[in-house]
Amino acid sequence: MFNLNVLSKxxxxxxxxxxxxxxxxxxxxxxxxxxxxxxxxxxxxxxxxGVADMDIKSGWLKDEGIYGMKxxxxxxxxxxxxxxxxxxxxMVFDDKTGKPIGLVDGDYITGMRTGAAxxxxxxxxxxxxxxxxxxxxTGHISKFEIAATLIALPNIEEVIIIxxxxxxxxxxxxxxxxxxxxxxxxxTREFEVKSIxxxxxxxxxxxxxxxxxxxxxxxxxxxxxxxxxxxxxxGSDMPGKEEIDPNxxxxxxxxxxxxxxxxxxxxxxxxxxxxxxDNQSISGEIGDIINKKIxxxxxxxxxxxxDATGTALLDLxxxxxAFSIAESKKVGTTVEL
Amino acid sequence: MFNLNVLSKxxxxxxxxxxxxxxxxxxxxxxxxxxxxxxxxxxxxxxxxGVADMDIKSGWLKDEGIYGMKxxxxxxxxxxxxxxxxxxxxMVFDDKTGKPIGLVDGDYITGMRTGAAxxxxxxxxxxxxxxxxxxxxTGHISKFEIAATLIALPNIEEVIIIxxxxxxxxxxxxxxxxxxxxxxxxxTREFEVKSIxxxxxxxxxxxxxxxxxxxxxxxxxxxxxxxxxxxxxxGSDMPGKEEIDPNxxxxxxxxxxxxxxxxxxxxxxxxxxxxxxDNQSISGEIGDIINKKIxxxxxxxxxxxxDATGTALLDLxxxxxAFSIAESKKVGTTVEL
Numbered sequence: 185m186f187n188l189n190v191l192s193k194x195x196x197x198x199x200x201x202x203x204x205x206x207x208x209x210x211x212x213x214x215x216x217x218x219x220x221x222x223x224x225x226x227x228x229x230x231x232x233x234g235v236a237d238m239d240i241k242s243g244w245l246k247d248e249g250i251y252g253m254k255x256x257x258x259x260x261x262x263x264x265x266x267x268x269x270x271x272x273x274x275m276v277f278d279d280k281t282g283k284p285i286g287l288v289d290g291d292y293i294t295g296m297r298t299g300a301a302x303x304x305x306x307x308x309x310x311x312x313x314x315x316x317x318x319x320x321x322t323g324h325i326s327k328f329e330i331a332a333t334l335i336a337l338p339n340i341e342e343v344i345i346i347x348x349x350x351x352x353x354x355x356x357x358x359x360x361x362x363x364x365x366x367x368x369x370x371x372t373r374e375f376e377v378k379s380i381x382x383x384x385x386x387x388x389x390x391x392x393x394x395x396x397x398x399x400x401x402x403x404x405x406x407x408x409x410x411x412x413x414x415x416x417x418x419g420s421d422m423p424g425k426e427e428i429d430p431n432x433x434x435x436x437x438x439x440x441x442x443x444x445x446x447x448x449x450x451x452x453x454x455x456x457x458x459x460x461x462d463n464q465s466i467s468g469e470i471g472d473i474i475n476k477k478i479x480x481x482x483x484x485x486x487x488x489x490x491d492a493t494g495t496a497l498l499d500l501x502x503x504x505x506a507f508s509i510a511e512s513k514k515v516g517t518t519v520e521l
Numbered sequence: 522m523f524n525l526n527v528l529s530k531x532x533x534x535x536x537x538x539x540x541x542x543x544x545x546x547x548x549x550x551x552x553x554x555x556x557x558x559x560x561x562x563x564x565x566x567x568x569x570x571g572v573a574d575m576d577i578k579s580g581w582l583k584d585e586g587i588y589g590m591k592x593x594x595x596x597x598x599x600x601x602x603x604x605x606x607x608x609x610x611x612m613v614f615d616d617k618t619g620k621p622i623g624l625v626d627g628d629y630i631t632g633m634r635t636g637a638a639x640x641x642x643x644x645x646x647x648x649x650x651x652x653x654x655x656x657x658x659t660g661h662i663s664k665f666e667i668a669a670t671l672i673a674l675p676n677i678e679e680v681i682i683i684x685x686x687x688x689x690x691x692x693x694x695x696x697x698x699x700x701x702x703x704x705x706x707x708x709t710r711e712f713e714v715k716s717i718x719x720x721x722x723x724x725x726x727x728x729x730x731x732x733x734x735x736x737x738x739x740x741x742x743x744x745x746x747x748x749x750x751x752x753x754x755x756g757s758d759m760p761g762k763e764e765i766d767p768n769x770x771x772x773x774x775x776x777x778x779x780x781x782x783x784x785x786x787x788x789x790x791x792x793x794x795x796x797x798x799d800n801q802s803i804s805g806e807i808g809d810i811i812n813k814k815i816x817x818x819x820x821x822x823x824x825x826x827x828d829a830t831g832t833a834l835l836d837l838x839x840x841x842x843a844f845s846i847a848e849s850k851k852v853g854t855t856v857e858l
Binding site: 186188190192194222224225226227229231236238240242244251253255257258265277280282283284287289517519520 | 522523525527529530531559561562563564565566568573575577579581588590592594595596599602604608610612614616617618619620621624626854856857858
């Protein structure tokens, strides 16, 4: 019999601060790149292709002494039933005994750690004088990307939002953004925000681009990019997904969160399949930069790309952080198992 | 935000009856064999080879409208810390929305559904006039195997228990067996019980043999078997595990719970690798017998073998049964997620 700590979405919303999540996600990347963490096999099932699926990501962080899993489902017709389309749970276990440490809603954790991931790519690979962030996509994850990037990069002065399909959604999001970032992430610093209808115009203005869409064709063409632009590609997390022109990879400096996973489901999948890049084209893992094994960028003019497909390690360290804070603040529910 | 039903080990011990579990496990086998259920990829990690590992089994039952997973860990040194070596959790989700149905301790579920599995093999494949059951192994799972077989096969008159390494453990178990079966499984019917030190002697007396040991070499030799003996092989659930003489497979009628999984981790793994059997040697799945697509045995003299490696489908239907009864009996704890 065990006591299991359960944290609801409401609980972790009150517990997790983005700057702390950025720290633990960096640490997870660092541990992975130095082989102190491992990712287990990915489980994926489509209930109805293109309509409903689920996946299980799992892994182990030796330094943290934890392992665990995240199960996330996507049922695209849920909103018609007044349910969220994404539902997830994260479970964390102790790696010395197998004792469950806790269970937590996986949706908010996913938002926080994915926001941190995109921002960490920009923090380590973008030009230090980057001023303009372009957020491509206005879904659930975009506010997390913007919040994390504004926190990780104090020099950002302007945020541009684009929805490649429905411009009005981007306009609405831009209007509310400052309130959302203040209310949900305590971000009160000055910055400009606007939406732009034309993606080419938006790309030409931007120093850092974060893509987080469900796209299956390139949204951003190579010839639109300013020299020195950084792209954090977040949206591609499944075979066939693609957000940027494969030709960008011909000359870009490319870093991944996990090479095998990215080749299978990430933004580099299609350029790999097209023969545009091979293993030698990948400079390393983001954790190698954090560990100072490689540089984030070699000069101010090169295009840099971070392909982030997301691993259970990010969920586990973020969940573990939430459990630690919850324990000290006496938040959450304990159930007997 | 969701409400999640949590059932502790104590809860499900009070809720689950073995005859009901046998019914739902048969139904899961039947659904699988007619492609109305699917097993997802298996995740396995060794923290310390031979000392500690964990695995995640998952799957989907379309007729039941559920999917889910079981994570089970084995930390062999836990008893030194006053913790059980096996710790597990099962989570069940609704396949129309992804909403979590519930979380339940996985240890007792595993015992019940694995007991049912061994008994179902005997029920469908053993000679109808089988009188003597040999239980090889005295671990956590053996009481479930014996209980389920006594319930599924009313003709069993005698239970023999053997521990191939420590005979005293078998003697102790035999002494307490009737009390345990009465207290934990409501079994009050008449039967003989004894332990035997010599495995060859025990095998020569038996009509039905259930093996549930962690053995990595054959414990039961072909020449010891009476004509018409049935074997349910439960223990082999990992590459390299083996409980019976590979030569038994040369002439036996062999049925599996899942062909690919059994070839990879089951009792048939080694005979396959040795070239003693191939795909054509396998008569089918246990669900094919339940579905009356194939016969359990062809005559009273042949040796029959059921290789049961265990699938998430069994855990999911058993957990679902527990949640249904819990709901009507108002048992369990509801937490907000």
